[in-house]
Amino acid sequence: MDFDPTEEQTEARELAARIFGDLSTHERLAAAGTGTDAELWKALCATGLVAAVEDIGLLGLVLLLEEQGRMTAQVPFAASCVYGLLAVGRHGSEEQRARLLPALRDGTAVATGAFPWHGAIRAGGDGRLTGTIPWVPWLRDATHVLVPDEGRALWLIRAADAEPAPVETTAPWAAARLVLDGTPGERLGDDTAYEDVLTAARVAFAGLQAGVCAGSLARAVAYTSVREQFGRPLATKQAVQLRAADAYMDTEAIRVTAYEAAWRYDEGLPCATHALTAGWWASEAGTRVVHTGQHLHGGLGADLDHPVHRHFLWGRQLDAYLGCGARLLDELGTLLAKEDAA
Incomplete structure (x- = not known):
């Protein structure tokens, strides 16, 4: 590697x-x-x-x-x-x-995806889609939406044909509810496309979480280095140092697992389990890091207008979007068992 x-x-x-x-x-x-x-x-x-x-x-x-x-x-x-x-x-055709x-x-066209949802959308024989996705990130900005149907085939639709209803999420991701009622779609790729796109998405959003955590930790380090308590900077306290060290190790774990999965993806190597591993670290460890970043700010961490609070919101939103650690571990265990049996 x-x-x-x-x-x-x-x-x-x-x-x-x-x-x-x-x-x-x-x-x-x-x-x-x-x-x-x-x-x-x-x-x-x-x-x-x-x-x-x-x-x-x-x-x-x-x-x-x-x-x-x-x-x-x-x-x-x-x-x-x-x-x-x-x-x-x-996965697109030459014409697509x-x-x-x-x-x-x-950037004149913006795409988003109704992932990791599948099973909520039904596709008719004429390529028209029906169903509802509770929320899709950045849908309010999108011109095109990539939608998996109940059989995990991928369809590309025009956002204007779906009439999205705005939804506010934990982080400001310009999300909206996707309601399809006979909406026309065009097929993208073959039966392997869904897993490939899902793998790439997990790795990409894990990388985003690595940055969110690094930013939260950097703010916490800067704050505790100048904020004094009893005549000494908070950063000199052993408890603060240990919390920051744990957060740093968690952030590095998210980063390195995302790098490994991305490298394998680019090299054309099997990487589904690696993407799930990166997603698990981003979900579980990411939540710990953004909580630490907020906690080390003391009372300021509870200020909804403080910059560190944005990292907290993004970290929690990414945890929810990636699927939460328990579900990812369950999927990872199932996939590993299948590979072992094969």
Whole structure:
């Protein structure tokens, strides 16, 4: 395994760090409320970072999403890249790629996915879809939605045909309820496409959680280094050091498992169990880290307007989106048992 980023991946990550750092400030996030920062999204697309994902792969995307997570930047970066660029690029027909990829690259089209839901949508013989998904991230911004049916076949629909109803989630992900009533869809890929896209999504959102946790911990370290109690910085207290150390180790575990799964995905190696492992760490450890970040801020951590509270909200939302640790472990155990039996 080689997790050292390529020159292209390094340059993309550095550019992403500058853009997110410059534009995803506390003031701008507060002004955005629960919506998307349209100016930030335009900047990301204009510099070619969205289009670059096709070249730098899933591992490169994970690196970029870490930078987004550090700043809790409110843009549909993960969703549009995983459910749009990568999904269409890997599983679309030649005609679909020619028609859809240019707009996804420049950001004039935004994709999201009704994942990990399956079984709630029924597909008719004419390709029309019926059913309801309680909430889909970034659906309010999307032009296209990738939807798995009850047989786990993938369908691409136009968001305008679904009339999404806004839903507020724990984190400000511009989510909406997806209601389909004979909505026309076009098939994307073969019977293997669902598992491939789900694997990529788990890895990508685990990478996003690694960044959220790193940002939360960095804020906690900065705060405890200057906040004094009884004449000494909080950071000199052993209990504070131990909590921070545990959070650091948890964050590194999320990062390295996401890197491994992404590297294997890019290399064409089996990675379903690795993606589930990364998802489990992101869910379980991610929750611990963002709770620690908030706790180490003391009373400030309870302030809903404090920047660290955004990391708490994102961490809990990612836990819910990834599927919670117990469910992921159950799925991982079942998959490992099948592989062992084979």
